[in-house]
Amino acid sequence: MDFAFTPKVEALRERLLGFMNEHIYPNEERYDAELAANRAGGNPWQPLQVIEDLKPLARKAGLWNLFLPFSERVPEGLTNLEYAPLCEIMGRVPWAPEVFNCSAPDTGNMETLERYASESVKREWLDPLLAGEVRSAFAMTEPAVASSDATNIESRIERDGDHYVLNGRKWWTSGAGDPRCAVYIFMGKSNPDAGRHEQQSMIVVPAESPGITVVRPLNVLGYDDAPHGHCEVLFEDVRVPVSNMLLGEGRGFEIAQGRLGPGRIHHCMRALGVAERALELMCKRLNSRVAFGKPIAAQSVWHERIADFRCRIDMARLLTLKAAYMMDTVGNKIAKAEIAMIKVVAPNVACDVLDAAIQAHGGAGMCDDFPLAKLYAHSRTLRLADGPDEVHRSAIARLELGRHLAR
Amino acid sequence: MDFAFTPKVEALRERLLGFMNEHIYPNEERYDAELAANRAGGNPWQPLQVIEDLKPLARKAGLWNLFLPFSERVPEGLTNLEYAPLCEIMGRVPWAPEVFNCSAPDTGNMETLERYASESVKREWLDPLLAGEVRSAFAMTEPAVASSDATNIESRIERDGDHYVLNGRKWWTSGAGDPRCAVYIFMGKSNPDAGRHEQQSMIVVPAESPGITVVRPLNVLGYDDAPHGHCEVLFEDVRVPVSNMLLGEGRGFEIAQGRLGPGRIHHCMRALGVAERALELMCKRLNSRVAFGKPIAAQSVWHERIADFRCRIDMARLLTLKAAYMMDTVGNKIAKAEIAMIKVVAPNVACDVLDAAIQAHGGAGMCDDFPLAKLYAHSRTLRLADGPDEVHRSAIARLELGRHLAR
Amino acid sequence: MDFAFTPKVEALRERLLGFMNEHIYPNEERYDAELAANRAGGNPWQPLQVIEDLKPLARKAGLWNLFLPFSERVPEGLTNLEYAPLCEIMGRVPWAPEVFNCSAPDTGNMETLERYASESVKREWLDPLLAGEVRSAFAMTEPAVASSDATNIESRIERDGDHYVLNGRKWWTSGAGDPRCAVYIFMGKSNPDAGRHEQQSMIVVPAESPGITVVRPLNVLGYDDAPHGHCEVLFEDVRVPVSNMLLGEGRGFEIAQGRLGPGRIHHCMRALGVAERALELMCKRLNSRVAFGKPIAAQSVWHERIADFRCRIDMARLLTLKAAYMMDTVGNKIAKAEIAMIKVVAPNVACDVLDAAIQAHGGAGMCDDFPLAKLYAHSRTLRLADGPDEVHRSAIARLELGRHLAR
Amino acid sequence: MDFAFTPKVEALRERLLGFMNEHIYPNEERYDAELAANRAGGNPWQPLQVIEDLKPLARKAGLWNLFLPFSERVPEGLTNLEYAPLCEIMGRVPWAPEVFNCSAPDTGNMETLERYASESVKREWLDPLLAGEVRSAFAMTEPAVASSDATNIESRIERDGDHYVLNGRKWWTSGAGDPRCAVYIFMGKSNPDAGRHEQQSMIVVPAESPGITVVRPLNVLGYDDAPHGHCEVLFEDVRVPVSNMLLGEGRGFEIAQGRLGPGRIHHCMRALGVAERALELMCKRLNSRVAFGKPIAAQSVWHERIADFRCRIDMARLLTLKAAYMMDTVGNKIAKAEIAMIKVVAPNVACDVLDAAIQAHGGAGMCDDFPLAKLYAHSRTLRLADGPDEVHRSAIARLELGRHLAR
Incomplete structure (x- = not known):
């Protein structure tokens, strides 16, 4: 259970960080503007050119389809543990994963097809998905x-x-x-x-x-x-x-079990990226604003929150890595408790950091001048998507209680 | 400090409840449809006909300008304590207060003009506001x-x-x-x-x-x-x-102190109406859905939440009534601690009930099929508007600490 | 539902506050010393002389048996609403209620006997209890x-x-x-x-x-x-x-229902006194200590806590008064939701304030140099005594859910 | 950063688990009885024979002084990462660490002497401490x-x-x-x-x-x-x-920095053992009791708590391992943020699990029929010992904010 980056992952990570700095963050405004123009033009339901422009660059950079396990079809595939730090970085910008052909729900669908579809169905649907064409x-x-x-x-x-x-x-x-x-x-x-x-x-x-x-x-x-x-x-x-x-026929549950593991952990990895970005924006804002004679960053009420979030984020990341490691080594079924645990933990951390970051920004946090409001809306859905918190908690608890039943 | 309804308030309350049942709830869909039509037509920034149709009915029913204290100009005016249960009811539907000419920020502005403007300014701006014309x-x-x-x-x-x-x-x-x-x-x-x-x-x-x-x-x-x-x-x-x-000149702070008291307490009263509506929707949803073989309403995890919310709502209401009573009897300045307290308490209760109600509704809670998402967005702003939670808590704490300073 | 003190209550309150200042607080050390001496002598299970010395003074001051409703037997009896502010004051010192013959479990037992015992049982057991003899x-x-x-x-x-x-x-x-x-x-x-x-x-x-x-x-x-x-x-x-x-025979539940209402609300009233005392000690400590160059009281992390506790205490008191009012006017049975609500709310507020007050005192808070540790231990039991939180929350929730069942 | 157990640790772990089962758990009653007898005899301040009897067995089993890094003086020494899982197990019984000569404050003192004392002081004081003689x-x-x-x-x-x-x-x-x-x-x-x-x-x-x-x-x-x-x-x-x-002279702070790292992380490791034991007792109790017609373990309110505790314990353990790994590899000074983080996280997890476990046991949880009450008292002190939560959170937050200061 070694969580240090291998040289391969470290290299991908550096390449990805570079790509984010060069191509993603600088295009956030362009993305918004393009979408706003489409909306003003009467139809926001069109592919955005910025995405289509960046996809070939990502593919060329070898930052493509990283979410899938290695296979003949996906020689670039990674283990879950390898993918985790990369997925987290992509998650910092909501539309970035698509650039790397790593966005939901395509990732879960591709994984499902790869595992459970016939070769002819794969050729018809999986291949164009892997190519980012559909x-x-x-x-x-x-x-x-x-x-x-x-x-x-x-x-x-x-x-x-x-x-x-x-x-x-x-x-x-x-x-x-x-x-x-x-x-x-x-x-x-x-x-x-x-x-x-x-x-x-x-x-x-x-x-x-x-x-x-x-x-x-x-x-x-x-x-x-x-x-x-x-x-x-x-x-x-x-x-x-x-x-x-x-x-x-009748094997839908079996697939759901197999499918939902990877889909869930990807959501969690991205949620960690969201939480990190929110914490970073929060700190910057607190450092930059003065109220009642001192920087707001000097208020210990914010120290409490920042410290708790730093703890919660780092712990959620470690648990996500552990779940990824288990999925890689003992399989999604045995890792079901850990998958359920991060599915509860990561979206809640992200929502809570975002809520506090919004509070730190005042009104600015509620509108799209900062990405916080939109990230909050998305992160909030993750407490429901792929099973609400309550269902996952019940599953975790039943496993725990079962361990202590008198025999 | 008698919180029982006087006969006058009881009569108004019944009339208002009747009006809500007859004219407000049945028009919620019409409101949404009219706004959607305006938006689809390219300009959502137009007054809605449903509001203009209902205003005369409200005025005729004597449900008009109730937020203001009695004065020669506003013979229908009420005390804060009298107004509280009425304002809460109006708050259950976001656009309802306007029908009764009791909506922010007009209420705060009218109160400010009534208190601090010259007679000529009052005639120019207060009178048309009181008439609901502008x-x-x-x-x-x-x-x-x-x-x-x-x-x-x-x-x-x-x-x-x-x-x-x-x-x-x-x-x-x-x-x-x-x-x-x-x-x-x-x-x-x-x-x-x-x-x-x-x-x-x-x-x-x-x-x-x-x-x-x-x-x-x-x-x-x-x-x-x-x-x-x-x-x-x-x-x-x-x-x-x-x-x-x-x-x-230079008396803006003085006015802010006077103005913000009523504005804040009105927000809190409406927030209680929001919280009640959210709790009601939550209970209905939980009663109506079955999962894992029994109604979700039978899950004790929801019992915990419902009970805590019932306690918190009832307590927030009592504290709001106390603050209203103090504003009426000893003035906004002496009531400043109580006003700060409800300003923290009521929006947080509303946000928390709404968040749980959304969770109880699953995906339906995130979209506009139910009013929860929109109410959440609005309620979340109240933790920032008129001063963020942190500033009010600091004010409350300094009063408390000051009481215990060694002399 | 008038929560202002009547002149009768105001007079009793002033007399009680005076008695606390004159006879209770100054004897806290004596109480501890006497108990310690008994313990060192090998038997702490003996009545303490300080209590026996003070009881006649309390009785003479008309501060005796105030917990019971007025009756021929108890002409000094009060309503629950009248008793509430007095009981809260007594609750500030754990052994004080006994001085006023108002301590659990005698109060609940006396109330039970008064209501449900035969006259001969009353003469044998109720009368000496009312006299504070047994x-x-x-x-x-x-x-x-x-x-x-x-x-x-x-x-x-x-x-x-x-x-x-x-x-x-x-x-x-x-x-x-x-x-x-x-x-x-x-x-x-x-x-x-x-x-x-x-x-x-x-x-x-x-x-x-x-x-x-x-x-x-x-x-x-x-x-x-x-x-x-x-x-x-x-x-x-x-x-x-x-x-x-x-x-x-077979009417034990019926009695339990009748008995537990008053017993529970008395616990809650005293818990509020405990919470107030803890908050007061916390503020004094924070005002008096300096760390990292400024009084700890200047740290906004403490402002957050103090403010939240002030809100929670004041709200819990108002809810307790409402429950008392309802018990007085519509009876314990109809007031059952409100009794359950304060039974959850008040002990939890007390525990949370005490925990924070201990934290504010550092090591001093954990030992008997301050009353916080002992008060914590007692208050923690109240989350279990007379029914654990979970049972009361379930009762509250079932009432709430029932209100929204489709007919 | 490999958290899997090495064969050496796995062997020690199995030996330690065996020792706990054979010698520690079966002697918990004896420990209590011996102490009670001493107390009844008038002097509880005497070494307990049960400890002295077990120490030679532990030493013989090679379960001795494991807390210290390897050195000529301590050939049995382990890295922090190696020691962590062992220390957690010892922490399950409050007096167990002493049996293995691994108990506070001796461990911190021995480490301080080993690092900073002269050879003559070491011979006079460190050697008898390492031998468990004083x-x-x-x-x-x-x-x-x-x-x-x-x-x-x-x-x-x-x-x-x-x-x-x-x-x-x-x-x-x-x-x-x-x-x-x-x-x-x-x-x-x-x-x-x-x-x-x-x-x-x-x-x-x-x-x-x-x-x-x-x-x-x-x-x-x-x-x-x-x-x-x-x-x-x-x-x-x-x-x-x-x-x-x-x-x-004047280097006390420097020592404190060096000393407190290991002392703190040991407390955290033991706190995790406490939390695990509390969760285990909670589950067993909930499985064994019936209320309102079903096992309390079937109540979803307990599912929520158990799941959250399982998540929090597992995450706190991973963070503790990470801190241990960093102390071993980059030193206590660079690991200061991680040490501060677990110092906040682990005692709070332990306290919260214990509080819930007490609630699950009802009255039995408050008294010494179960170890929960005593463990709670001890764990609560850890939120103050070696620096209160607030100080550590401030340190973590200042590091975080500093990272985002504009240059």
Whole structure:
């Protein structure tokens, strides 16, 4: 369990830090301006040129698809432990991961396809995703039920000859707003009479299939996150070839277990980058402003907060590294407690640091003059996405209590 | 210190509850739709017809200008203690207070004019405000300095013959986005060589004065709060007659003390209404959803939260009533500790209940399918507006410590 | 709901404050010294002379039995609302309430006897208790079961002719260590086949009855609370005349409901006195010590804490007064939510203020050079006594959730 | 930064776990009984036979002096990283570390002597300490000043020929109550006119020197921690040979920096053992008790707490390992931020887990039927000992803020 950077990681890290300094931070204003211009022009749901301009540079720099484990298809792949410090750095700017083809939900979808799709499905959908030519979405959560309990999912996947017919209303389908979104992974009930955890399946659905309606984008606090978006999507009699089924009928839970580990830990790594950036902005602001005759940075009430955040961030990072190490060595299933733990810890740290950083900035923290408000909105969703805090805490506690049951 | 409702208040309360049920809640969708239509039409900065339709009904029902103390000008005026339960009810819907001509910042501005303006200024600006014909804004906070320490305010008010000349950049000037905004109260430094608390003045500024530029609306988290708005406003060589000066040169702090008491307590009363509504929505959601085989409402982790919120809301209300009673009986100055206390307590309760209610709603809580996200954004600003938590806590603590100094 | 002091209460308050200043605070050292001397002499379980000396003075001053409602037997009795500010003052010194014959568990026991005992039992046990001649204990909690759920109580009360025969092991029977303890009220299962809430009874048991063994005193953190004590008590075939049964067989729950209201609110009132004293000691200490070049009182981290505690104490007091008012006017049963709320709030405020006050005192706060450590130990028990926080929060939440159930 | 156990550590760990199971846990009752018998006999301030019986066994098992770095004198010494998991295990039982000659304050004193004493002082005092034949105490904190700022220390060390003359009143001198305490390390002001951080010295003082009075033991909450004790000690004209001066006049701060690192991290390691034990007891209790028809372990309110504690303990452990690794590799001075961080984090985790574990046990948690109450009392002192939380947080924050100062 060695958390020191290997020379390979150290080299990637330096290259990535350089790329951030050269290409990402200096383009933050351009990104905002381009999006604002699209919005003012009547359609914010368009790919942004700044991203498309930077992607080839990142690929050329060897900062591409780093999130995936090494394989024949992804020779540049890294272990989770190797990827962690890189992912954290990317997370400091919300749109940066896309530049490196490392952004959600594509990463989780690519990992799912890599593990569970047939070679022909891989060629059709995984390869263009790996090349950054298209994007994807994951359709699981439903408005009608408490989706935190995935057995509640009600969408139907029914066999009809060589096809499955899909029906259901999904929402919080992130990325469905992007015109480049070419493919969905869809979860639904294929075997309603099977055991509780064998009823669900996951299947690959081309975005242009007839019967799919992107009903509306949903806002997050006041943001619409264009051009990515989080959408309500209606599936009505959508027909998909049986060969698009992943792993096999009734194995959706099994995939979810495998899929959600990496997706969750990536969110946590990025959340740490967010927390670091928020703490940095907070310190700079406190250093620069004077009230009641002294710099606000001299107030011990802020010392308490800064110290607690420094502790919490460093501890969350160490726990994330431990979870990554375990995923790499003993597998996602055995690492499930650690994955659940960081899934609770990291987003909460990020939210709390951001809230305090906003407080330190006064009104400036609430608006987009600083990235804090937008980062807060995003980080707040992470306390719900991929399972709310409460569900993860319950899972952790049941494992702990089980260890102490009298035999 | 009798907190029971008098028959007069009880009658108003019943009338107000009836009005909310008949005219406010049923129009929430219409409000949103009208605003969305304006936005889609390219200009959300227009008065909404639903408000204008309801104002005459409220006035006719005697639910008008209740926030002001009784006076010849405002025979319908109430004490703070009488107004508190009514204001709380209005606060349950963000746009409701305007229907009753009880919305910020007009209330604070009207109270300031009523107390400190000359009769001619009152006739020009107070009377149309009391009639709900125009709106107003308060220009105090500045982007360049830590405005939590009001002595930092740098805008200049310079005498030039029969006029004052105003220069400065303000922001978070709420209401400046509304085309009906007809008048500003502006705070600036008129006497830079006077004692620390005698340098600032407040002056009345017609919104159409040359030299005023509404630079841009600022967003609150992702919301622009159109058509009200919170704006950056530039004042360049704005000329105002000397008779517009309130109370006298160098007395801006004195007014701020008087003004901020009522403004703050109104925010707190409304925040309690917000907290109650959030708790109600939370309970309903928890009652209605099932996860892992039982209603989420049966989970004791939610019992802990609900119980703590019920305690905190009820206690915050009692403290608000006490502060109101003291303002009515011993005056805003002696009640300053209590006003500071509720200014810290009430917005924090509201934010915390809202955060938990969002968590209880899952993704639905983050978007505008429920009012929680928007209420959160607004409530979060209250931990900064009219002084950040930290400044109020310091004031409370210094009073407490002073009581125990050895003599 | 008028929380202002009536002239009667104001007069009592002034007399009580005077008594505290003249007789209680100046005797704190004597109390400690006397107890230490008894302990050094080999037996701390003896009544302290300082208490016995002060009781006649308190009685003469009309500061006696104030906790009870007015009745023929207790003409000096007060309402809960009247008693609240007096009880809070007494609570500032742990042993003070006994001087005024207002100390637990006697107060709860006297109230129970007054309400539910026969006249002959009253003459035998209530009258000497009212006179402060004897003391009493309440035997409910059992070591073998989770007594937070009172239906778990397993002690047996079995009818045998004109007697009941009692068997069971109790603990946390406060006051059983005092040699003046003359009588127990005992809760046990008399009707095991009745409905869940009709199985238990309460019965009066003379302390000298054969079959009672005070097994041992239990410590609270490191304190034994001599000479009062909290004891494990064994009841083996203890015979009690049937006329000692309170209210009737199977009505123990009913009594518990009636009894626990006043007992709980008294604890809360005293807890507020404790919190005030802790805050006062904290402020004095912070004012008096210098570190890193300035008084610790100038550190804003302490401002945050002091301000939050001032808010929490004042709010807890208001809520306690509201609960008292409701108990006086609509009865303990309807006031059950409010009683549960203060039972959670007040001990937690006291514990938190004490913890911070200890931190402010450094090592001095951990030892008996200041009363903080001892007060902490006692206040911590209040989060468990008369029902743990969790049970009260669940009760509050179920009432709240019930209000929002769809019909 | 490899946190996996080396084979050497793994072997020691298994041996230590075996020793705990065979010799420590089974003797917890004997320890309590022996101490109780001594106390009942009139003198609890005597060495306990159980400890003396076990020490040779531990030494024979090679579980002796593990806390010290490897040196000629201590061939069994370990790095901090190696020692951490062992120290945590010892910490599960308050008196266990002494069995392994690894208990405070001897460990810190031995480390100080090893680093800074002359060879003759080492032979006189370090060797018998390493052999476990005598014990020692550290006299730094003073009742008269805020000792959290060590420049406040007022005791005097004055040169008089070949001796230094010591005067001052110390308290919280842990271990001074033990009759085996043979030597003090004393901190005082030798150079009052030097720079702020060059005024203090540390000197070795034989416990039998004339002029030393152990005034009284201080209690911690209600515990006296006999036979160890935390004492007030008066030094009046105590004469010590100049050769007993450590490192040199005016270098006390330098030693404090070196000394406090290891002492602090040992406290943190043990605190983690305490936290683990408390969590284990909590889970077992919750599993074993039924209330309101189901095991308390099924209540999700406890799930929340258990999960948060599991996260906090695991994270605190990782941070402690990181601090240990840094102390081993880059030295205590560069590791000062990490040492300060765990000094805040670990005791707070332990206190919070203990508080919840007490709550889970009901009354049983408050008394010595379980080790929770005593562990709480001890853990609470760690938030003050070696610097209160506030001082460490300020140090962490100043480092963080400094990193972001504009240049």
